[in-house]
Amino acid sequence: MNGSTIIFYLLAALTLGSGLLAVTTRQIFRSAIFLLFSLIGIAGLYFWMQYEFIAAVQIVVYVGGITVLIIFSIFLTQQAGEKLAKPKIGRQIFSALAAFCGFALIMTQVLKHNFNASSEEALPPTVVNIGTQMLGVDDGGYSLPFEVVSILLLAALIGCIVIALRSKPETT
Amino acid sequence: MMQPGLYQILFISTALFFIGAYGFFTRRNLITMLMSVELILNSVNLNFIAFNKYLWPDKLDGLFFTIFVIAIAAAEAAVAIAIIINLYRSHHSIDVEQAEEMKY
Numbered sequence: 001m002n003g004s005t006i007i008f009y010l011l012a013a014l015t016l017g018s019g020l021l022a023v024t025t026r027q028i029f030r031s032a033i034f035l036l037f038s039l040i041g042i043a044g045l046y047f048w049m050q051y052e053f054i055a056a057v058q059i060v061v062y063v064g065g066i067t068v069l070i071i072f073s074i075f076l077t078q079q080a081g082e083k084l085a086k087p088k089i090g091r092q093i094f095s096a097l098a099a100f101c102g103f104a105l106i107m108t109q110v111l112k113h114n115f116n117a118s119s120e121e122a123l124p125p126t127v128v129n130i131g132t133q134m135l136g137v138d139d140g141g142y143s144l145p146f147e148v149v150s151i152l153l154l155a156a157l158i159g160c161i162v163i164a165l166r167s168k169p170e171t172t
Numbered sequence: 173m174m175q176p177g178l179y180q181i182l183f184i185s186t187a188l189f190f191i192g193a194y195g196f197f198t199r200r201n202l203i204t205m206l207m208s209v210e211l212i213l214n215s216v217n218l219n220f221i222a223f224n225k226y227l228w229p230d231k232l233d234g235l236f237f238t239i240f241v242i243a244i245a246a247a248e249a250a251v252a253i254a255i256i257i258n259l260y261r262s263h264h265s266i267d268v269e270q271a272e273e274m275k276y
Binding site for chain 1: 175176178179180181182183184186187188190191192193194195197198199200201203204206207208210211214217218221222224225226227228229230231232235236238239240242243244245246247248249250251253254255256257258260261266267
């Protein structure tokens, strides 16, 4: 039992505990804050696996971007101090049952399966390697998906502006 | 206690996926449903990174999938919040039970 193991289990407890609280608490603002901690826990797991670039992207995009967006939309749409309606007890029971059965099914399959690791030489996930492969046009390069995602982001940007634009009152 | 490895990370990501699924089933508020979807997407990302690290360390494909999933999740969250704000403007509520009609 060394430090790395302890840190791993602490991060796992942070991720799962705050994730569970995020979907069960009845105050929507607390729910957003617990989601924030869950995302930070996942970023910590990426750091633990030594994928620093992905961890940084996770913190910048999720913690700094999406959570702030969600908090702003809570401010715009929710009355202060109002609690969420309690879900029906039948729905709660059946959702928990469905989630637990799915979890048990997947975990039994995963634990039965024997994974074979590739034995080739490891390619460290440094920024240099990521950048070279991300913008490479040769075999195994990811420049086409990169361009497609950039077009998608542009389309989403324009779509958001069009959707959220306050429609003018029809005067004609 | 066991040494953390692939199975432990798969346990975390599976648990996170079904926590998100539980939230998606029980919540009736659009913003909290969006949060549950974010949890599900994060569990998928964690899976990709774990497989990349423990099974195919000679490639970076899982990492690229994660980057693209993060980009698409950001776009999805932005569009979803635009729709939620638009819905709130027309219905004064973001409860899915009260948003039965798509056109007003």
